Amino acid sequence: METGPHYNYYKNRELSIVLAPFSGGQGKLGVEKGPKYMLKHGLQTSIEDLGWSTELEPSMDEAQFVGKLKMEKDSTTGGSSVMTDGVKAKRADLVGEATKLVYNSVSKVVQANRFPLTLGGDHSIAIGTVSAVLDKYPDAGLLWIDAHADINTIESTPSGNLHGCPVSFLMGLNKDVPHCPESLKWVPGNLSPKKVAYIGLRDVDAGEKKILKDLGIAAFSMYHVDKYGINAVIEMAMKAVHPETNGEGPIMCSYDVDGVDPLYIPATGTPVRGGLTLREGLFLVERLAESGDLIALDVVECNPDLAIHDIHVSNTISAGCAIARCALGETLL
Numbered sequence: 001m002e003t004g005p006h007y008n009y010y011k012n013r014e015l016s017i018v019l020a021p022f023s024g025g026q027g028k029l030g031v032e033k034g035p036k037y038m039l040k041h042g043l044q045t046s047i048e049d050l051g052w053s054t055e056l057e058p059s060m061d062e063a064q065f066v067g068k069l070k071m072e073k074d075s076t077t078g079g080s081s082v083m084t085d086g087v088k089a090k091r092a093d094l095v096g097e098a099t100k101l102v103y104n105s106v107s108k109v110v111q112a113n114r115f116p117l118t119l120g121g122d123h124s125i126a127i128g129t130v131s132a133v134l135d136k137y138p139d140a141g142l143l144w145i146d147a148h149a150d151i152n153t154i155e156s157t158p159s160g161n162l163h164g165c166p167v168s169f170l171m172g173l174n175k176d177v178p179h180c181p182e183s184l185k186w187v188p189g190n191l192s193p194k195k196v197a198y199i200g201l202r203d204v205d206a207g208e209k210k211i212l213k214d215l216g217i218a219a220f221s222m223y224h225v226d227k228y229g230i231n232a233v234i235e236m237a238m239k240a241v242h243p244e245t246n247g248e249g250p251i252m253c254s255y256d257v258d259g260v261d262p263l264y265i266p267a268t269g270t271p272v273r274g275g276l277t278l279r280e281g282l283f284l285v286e287r288l289a290e291s292g293d294l295i296a297l298d299v300v301e302c303n304p305d306l307a308i309h310d311i312h313v314s315n316t317i318s319a320g321c322a323i324a325r326c327a328l329g330e331t332l333l
């Protein structure tokens with residue numbers, strides 16, 4: 001029987017919590033409150049208790065972005081659909097600006113050899129986190145935990161919400177698209193499709209299915225989790241992104257909390273039933289901690305304002321915090 005706390009697998013336990021309180025990648029205000037709520041829940045101290053030295057790294061002025069978002073809503077009839085040059089990507093200027101700020105903060109952290117734990121905000125912020133991590137670890141594999149594939153291009157997106165598009169920007173899939181928003185041209189877009197694996201998918205748009213298939217991206221849906229079990233799936237995912245080394249090598253995890261079933265994590269913008277159980281969702285990151293290869297983590301899409309009951313807020317925030325702690329070495333025994 002393997003024993004011992006998983007945090008012993010991390011050699012250098014220095015971490016920065018990057019705050020990414022951004023909501024412009026989708027239309028529902030409140031997701032910018034995620035970082036504040038998780039900190040209020042005691043996340044930083046509980047990470048220190050696992051033997052990490054921690055510090056806070058702000059990435060942006062939340063008020064500024066929220067202000068712009070509110071202004072835009074007030075001035076637009078029928079929601080927040082702002083189109084530039086006939087492209088349906090909404091708020092591309094805001095997303096470009098915010099993700100660049102996140103990129104700068106995470107770059108600072110990784111270049112100082114610290115572990116970046118980025119708290120969102122909506123999932124568009126991963127454009128910044130993953131780009132910064134790849135600068136430092138070009139060989140890193142990316143595990144994307146999500147109900148959604150978030151790989152729509154600015155042409156395929158059905159909603160225009162850029163939190164449904166970060167992976168396409170990371171892979172440079174919008175580069176040749178006419179009208180690619182100027183604001184997102186800073187993104188290197190050099191993530192190889194071979195270096196990504198999804199876990200938890202169950203709501204993938206038709207255009208996204210085609211991209212996943214055409215590019216041969218490793219994608220494990222809930223069907224695969226049910227069929228093979230979560231441990232086999234996570235091991236297959238690690239091998240998919242590091243085939244030459246049998247799954248060993250640096251791994252970044254971008255964790256959208258809607259990968260977990262809304263029974264457990266109800267306060268999120270685009271919930272989809274039939275997801276991971278809370279234990280599967282936590283085991284996944286426990287297993288990554290055990291590998292000793294996790295180099296960066298995002299926890300995104302907690303939106304306390306979408307809770308109908310107070311209990312939904314605490315369920316969501318405590319689960320979000322548990323995901324971070326388990327990834328950083330917390331064990332049950």
Ligand SMILES: NC(=[NH2+])NCCC[C@H](N)C(=O)O
Nearest residue numbers: 123148152159161163164270
């Ligand atoms: N990060 C997320 N929760 N993304 C949801 C995306 C939903 C849908 N596929 C879209 O493109 O709009």
Ligand SMILES: [Mn+2]
Nearest residue numbers: 147148256258
């Ligand atoms: Mn999602």
Ligand SMILES: [Mn+2]
Nearest residue numbers: 123146150256
């Ligand atoms: Mn997502």
